Amino acid sequence: MAHTTAGTDAATATDSGPATDTDAGTDSVTGGETAARGDDRWSSASQRRLVWWKFRQHKLAMAGLVVTGLVYLIALFADVIAPFGTSTFDAEYTYAPPQRIHVDWGEGLYVHGYTSTVDEETLQLSFEIDETQRIELGLFVKGEEYELFGLIPWDRHLIGPVDPDEPMYLMGGTRTGHDLFSRIVHGTRVSMTIGLVGVAMAFVLGVVLGGVSGYFGGRTDMAIQRLVEFFMSLPSIPLWLGLAAALPPGWGPMQRYFAITTILAVIAWTDLARVVRGRFLSLRNEEFVTAALLDGCSRPRVIFRHMLPSFSSHLIASVTLSIPAMILAETSLSFLGLGLQAPAVSWGVLLQDAQNVRVLSTAPWLMLPGLCVIITVLALNFVGDGLRDAADPYKR
Amino acid sequence: MSHDEPLLAIDGLKTHFFTREGTVRAVDGVSLTVPRGKTVCVVGESGCGKSVTARSVLGLVDEPGRIIDGRIAWQPGAGEPVDLTTLDPKGERMRRIRGGEISMVFQEPMASLSPMYTIGDQLIETIRLHLPLGKEEARDRAVEQLRRVGIPRPEERLDAYSFQLSGGMCQRVMIAIALAADPALLIADEPTTALDVTTQARIIDLLRDLQAETGMSVLFITHDLGVVAEIADEVVVMYLGTVVERGGVDEIFHDPKHPYTNALLGSIPRMGAGAGRRLATIRGNVPHPSDRPAGCPFHPRCDAAIGGVCDVSDPPHIVFGEARSVRCVLHDDGAAVGGDFRVDGERA
């Protein structure tokens, strides 16, 4: 999608020009004059720490990091945080609006139940708050059993009704009467990991091919560049459609998940490859590379021990920026009905239900998964941007 | 050269960088003067604040750096000197001074020229910025300038790009640009560092010839004492944002007063000196300006440091004459001062 190309281009673009930005000459003021020799923390700090110091200055990036961390925590502890499992539903609560949490200082939290009626003519559902129905809530209440991390059996939920059979719809009910909040929490897992796994795959492909292309140059470079060019000139939607539709029959949700991720990675690797290649091209002629070669280091050693670390922070920045692109791609695929499918729960799958006028006009809270996508993508983008700014701590 | 006022007088200049990690006192009370028609060399290790000093003159200090104190008196002709620190760095007066009255040549000639435009474009631009010339006249002058800095076939070279030229050629072009508007002062910030040795020598020769020809002053910044010996009239030795010693080139080379100067000189390989002799090195590294040691900044590396004195109180500024001074407690001794003073006085 448009974001993918545009988003990561910046990293490539920075390596234009013969005067590479790695030179820490005296020309750039603070960096040049200050970060020279001297046994202070600046010069003795590892590059990783320097990047971190620099990163911390970027307030939005720090905020993004916090949000990202939280979202991944939610993904990790989804079973605990979600009040209900993915299959729990209440037929009375289809399209139920979100409940308000009331606080009673004597007895704690509670919500009111609904009485719902359906208009036989228009099929409009209407929900009346039933003041008499008071559903006590609690923290770390007993609820559905699950296995934490797939290992530890437990039945406590961060928040939930004291009686697990009572309805609690903090973010409203879905089309089928499931609790949207629980679904969003469970969906975090798939949505957040699809980015990670996909990027990991794209990373391997991109780094290997981009590295080979940039390091060896010449014909190898030419061939790989044609390949990259070729992948980029194909509109990605038909690629998705074709590949997604070609998934072998009878695949379960897990296999489908990995297949979709692979498809996303196949499309995403080109950007990374371009970044890596650009870096390699500019580094190839650096003295430390020549020096390492003269020292008798083997080529792979030169690539992996000397060249890769010198721009690993750039890579991390690029990678961070491609995760949100992947998340968006997953939602788009799901929108087209080609991604994951119910009963799998991901934000994209949840959004599939929200893509219609009915939801916009009568159940807008079903758009909440979209908000989650936006917040997460925003956070990840900020992190990536901050990392990119910080990637070269000597620069300023 | 009708009057004795120095062309440029820097007095108590403090340029600090306000970073999130703390204040970096890159230049911390530097005073120096550039007499008319003379070449003043600023020497010191990397990170001692020489470049920042030079840039402060032209108001070229980038964020988060700021000149927080001091005066830079600029007096190109008769009349009141201008304090450059009071000028708006983005204002018109400063713009006219840059390139018009004071020019600067940088360390990396290749990177100092935009690769997107021909060198002619950049040269003519400078000429037209400062001199009231038409396009054709400016072009003629540009060719003249290139010829003057020793570039063969200047008419053709005008249409070349920086990346098509060698480093030495680029530096010549930079010098041509710098001198295009006949400035009164040329600041050369390590102009030869990035060049190979033979090219270095030629550029130095060129600068010397040009100075002789135009009578301009040169503020030459370098860490290379060999270059200093070759072109300097006066020498300023800097350490960690302060001037530790000033003096005529011979005085500095033959009678260094500051232990740091001494040590610097000791680290130069000398012709004829015993081949097997080890070069002296200075103990330790230059500390980061934000971690400036208390007392004399050099004391942790100084062999002659006096415990309880050097690491406690700032060293005194001992003036031996108009152009000769040192910052060291070792010279705060009456006899030593007197003796040296006399010698210097005679020389001045």
Next chain:
Amino acid sequence: MEPQIDRRRLLRAGGALALVAMVPACTSSSGGDNGNGASPDTSAGTASGEAPSLRALVDSGDLPPVAERLPADPAVVEPIEQIGSYGGTWRNGMVGAQSFRLDYAIGYEPLVRWNLAWDEVIPNVAASFEVSDDATQYTFTLREGMRWSDGAPFTADDILFAYDDLVANPDVMPDGLSLFMVDGELATLEKVDDTTVTFTFPGPHGLFLDALANQPINVLTRLPRHYLQKFHRDYSDDADQAAKDAGFSGWVEALQHAIGGAALWSDIELPRLHAWVPTTPISSATRMTFERNPYYWKVDPEGNQLPYLDGVEYSIVQDEEVLLLNTVQGEIDMIDRVVTTTANKPVLAADRETAGYEFFNLIPDKLNTVTILLNLTCKDEVKREIFQNRDFRIGLSHAINRQEIIDAVFARQGEPAQPAPLPESALYDEEFATQYTAYDVDLANQHLDAAGLTETDGDGIRLGPDGTPVSIRVLAPSDQKTELIDALELIKGYWRDVGVELTVQGEGSEHRYEILDASDQEAHVWDGDGGIHPVSTPQYYLPMDGLDNRFAAGWSTWLDTDGSGEGAIEPPDAAKEQLELYRQVQAEADPERRNELMRHVLQIAKEQFYLIGVSTPLPGYGVVKNEFRNMVDETYFAGGFPYPGATYPEQFYLDN
């Protein structure tokens, strides 16, 4: 791919019949002269009315007078509400270039058609017809002086061309069309005179008229000889060249293109008998427009030439939400598909006043909301044995909490029911419809125990005879009818409670049909058809060939091939008897006797209890603007009832 294609059905018996149009024609041997009691035979003489736009053309001499354009005995259409006025455009819409929508709305002009009550076949293009007592000979009488939309005469030769030169010509259609076959042999066609043709079948074909009336665009009335003969080698030596000039690879391809029906909407030059002719092809990017056919051969009782509406305009949108918004903005005059889903009803209802439209009802010919079809001839022999056990199926049925599904998935509409004829159907059988629908976990367990599945594993899942847990993988459509998967997700829980594991395998249409075609599914889910008209849509009541109805492909193969086909599995006697009975239905010319025979078939289906259902299908609805008149209040939504074509769009008009 709208989720709700599932409404097709028929008028409640006796309801709203005041509106009936053409007089019931003779189904059997009594072939009336023009089948049109309500109008004078000499209507041509009195046909004074025509659209102002056409009159202008007549006045300018560009068009012959209306009397010359109409046949001697034009079909008279009784308006549903009242005589209309000329003018206006019917604004409609479709998602993508889905030509079958046009087939249904504009293309329905067969020789014979269904009446509005969907209980009788009446004349249409044919002025009358006659059926031999043994249902082997069908004679159709055409209308004299009837013309194609380009003014060329429509005669028996056109039918002969369509049938003998195209359908029955092995060069063009190597396999013919099954519609015209009995026992794999094609009928022969004989031209009696210029307006009379007779089909003779090798054996009885009792449902031939129904089949003709069922098809939205039947081949016999849309292949003009004068236009297509240039592509036919028998008529023109340059046929190949003409075909190539038209962009085809050869003459056969050109003709096949025409037979296929797509040409109707892509070739605007093709003459036709429809009320409106297209002025832009379906390939137009955003909309397709139609204008009136000046030679249309129907009139209203006052002799005014139909249609009333000047034209039709279909906006071609790419997303159904756009169409929905257009509808609630009042920019669609009448629409009955795509946007009129159960889910959208509240949205559409909210804007009824402002946009000025109302709902009309559609009675779907659906079987059920959710029909679970266990594959009784499943390739896994252990499962096959389990699935074939009737107690097993009864147990699963009792385990389903139908009311909860109705509440959660089906907007609380409908009653618990099995896949059986609906109350609206003449063949309704209350016991069949409601047997085993009670939600009773104990009873379910008893039946499952009775099926021999008494052992359970540690998770409480029953073990099959081979000692493995009983699990059923149910194939479900992932790209349409999403409510099916929603319902399955709930059923999964109910079945889990009685110790049967259910997994859902969602697949897109293409792949789903491949799996079904190979009978590789353990079970699948669909809504099913034939709740109203089991006679013409019997495939969910007995093992028959097909895809969505595949619950015992092995049996139907055995029955079709007498046991010799690949994958054939001998069915139980009950199934054999069902097929035997249904063959008699097909050969029977009398509708009453057909129903009688069909009751036997259904009786066996009830006893066998092949399929498990959830609830009665949801009623459909359509949206019609208040000023858009002569639209029925209620009609059927069914594959065999080409709607809205069957409600006489030619007499719709706009009341300004």
Next chain:
Amino acid sequence: MLTFIARRCLFMVPTLVAISLVAFAIIQLPPGDYLTTMVSRLESEGQSVDQAMLDGLRERYGLGQPLHEQYLKWISGILLHGDFGQSFEYGTSVAGLIGDRLPLSILLTVTTLLATWIMAFPVGLYSAVRQYSAGDYIATTLGFLGLAIPNFMIALGLMYVMHTVFGYSVGGLFSPEFRDAAWSLAKVGDLMAHLWIPMVVLGTAGTAGLIRILRANLLDEVRKPYVMAARARGVPERRLVLKYPLRVAMNPFVSTVGWVLPALISGEVIVASVLNLPTTGPLLLGALQSQDMYLAGSIILVVSVLTVIGTLLSDILLAWLDPRVRLGYR
């Protein structure tokens, strides 16, 4: 320069061949073919399909032939006769279908691209020159927001708001009264009044991306020695930014020209569906879903070829803009 262009053109050939192969392969990937799609559609309408008719159609469409023969038939038709084949679904020539929609796609793409640039340029410039200012933070946040909201959500939301709040007739590029009108100033105005919505939807992500790129590049360039050198010779501040670093920072803008088409067409698939635009995107989506082989393959091919040409153009533009590229120093 000429050899440069010639060389680039030569490189295009293998890419194009590969693209045509893959374009064809992609549409063959999903199981089934157009006819199974047709059958499933009719089946879902409750219609039964005559097997004999199907066999006839399969024969007619050549769907029974081996793949390589189908490919050769298709590609040779294109190369020798400019014949892209027939669309099964529409029953007309593919060339006509694409010809109807491609101009609008290109119009939309080009206007979106221009709008993106017009938006991104000043904002990116400001953001870089005033790094870490309030304006920079606002621009950054808005830009990232543009990147973060899925296109289809913007489209659907915008459409709904236009409908409910402004009572605006959604969908399409013309108001009803202009649909059949001949081209006139008023019609162009009407087009523009409709065009901005898809432009906004399609352009937000791209704008955000470009702002980021421009900002990052400009920040890099501004710190380069030649900027300091120019400042030191008295070049005025404004000219300093506009003349020197901006020229270099422009490069990625120019490079995007080539890739913009496939990205926008992909984005457009969803957006144009939602907004009901008669462009190639929805046509492609529909063709892929119904496996209308020649139509889908031809669109992919045409778009890819345009992309390759776009890339060529952007390379030429880049060479014209950047002497280092032109003179082969990079």
